[in-house]
Amino acid sequence: MTNHQIIVPLDVSDLESAIALVDQLPQVTFWKVGLELFTSTGPTIVEILKSRQKRIFLDLKFHDIPNTVAGACRAAASYGVDLLTIHATNGKDALKAAVEAVQIGAEKAGTKPPKLIAITLLTSISTRQLAFDLKIPLELPEFALQMALLAQESGLDGAVCSPQEVGQLRESCGNDFLLVCPGVRPTWAEKGDQKRSLSPSQAILAGADYLVIGRPITAAAEPELAWNQIVEEINTVS
Numbered sequence: 001m002t003n004h005q006i007i008v009p010l011d012v013s014d015l016e017s018a019i020a021l022v023d024q025l026p027q028v029t030f031w032k033v034g035l036e037l038f039t040s041t042g043p044t045i046v047e048i049l050k051s052r053q054k055r056i057f058l059d060l061k062f063h064d065i066p067n068t069v070a071g072a073c074r075a076a077a078s079y080g081v082d083l084l085t086i087h088a089t090n091g092k093d094a095l096k097a098a099v100e101a102v103q104i105g106a107e108k109a110g111t112k113p114p115k116l117i118a119i120t121l122l123t124s125i126s127t128r129q130l131a132f133d134l135k136i137p138l139e140l141p142e143f144a145l146q147m148a149l150l151a152q153e154s155g156l157d158g159a160v161c162s163p164q165e166v167g168q169l170r171e172s173c174g175n176d177f178l179l180v181c182p183g184v185r186p187t188w189a190e191k192g193d194q195k196r197s198l199s200p201s202q203a204i205l206a207g208a209d210y211l212v213i214g215r216p217i218t219a220a221a222e223p224e225l226a227w228n229q230i231v232e233e234i235n236t237v238s
């Protein structure tokens, strides 16, 4: 694990705030553009990050019928981003359509297709919420595993999971399956709405390829110091 495997989300509302954050943390090489910022700025933020040679995780978490999901994936693949998300709960038909669509979209735009990764179960969902609110009659780790296996069978490149499930997913899905972990919290950081967190070093030891770490860095009084502390922590285990 190196600091290039830490992805920092640009969870801000406008272009100016996003650029300010990118300028404030020049050592970050991999940024995530999510629903809030992309809805606000459209592809402009992607172009800006690309012009600065940054890697981009376009986290739009598509969830719709196969035809609609395929169309969205074709469009997203034309931006030349590195990672793109879709929910595993779209089901096999939509996942397969998405796999095909990113190839077509990228080819048409003359760019490299993004790695398509599936959300297994949002890291803000607890065991209790899975059972009582969503009425899923499976243990949480089993549900996350089944969603990852569905994504793998459908031809996706990887999955997004909490650090608490990453060990089991790594064991079952193998080393070629990309595993991205949000919900990572250093011991000194607030958990906020994350329900299934572990520390950066624990997530890496459990088998994560990438860590998505937002507020512990971006909402810190000194973001650069927080980044350095996290890099130092992961260096002790890699």
Ligand SMILES: O=C(O)c1cc(=O)[nH]c(=O)n1[C@@H]1O[C@H](COP(=O)(O)O)[C@@H](O)[C@H]1O
Residues within 6 Å of the ligand: 009, 011, 032, 034, 059, 085, 119, 121, 122, 123, 124, 160, 161, 182, 183, 184, 192, 194, 212, 213, 214, 215, 216
């Ligand atoms: O797809 C994601 O990145 C994602 C999936 C998930 O299950 N949980 C999750 O927190 N995320 C994203 O990861 C980031 C976590 O941010 P912090 O909680 O501030 O570290 C946010 O941008 C979320 O949108």
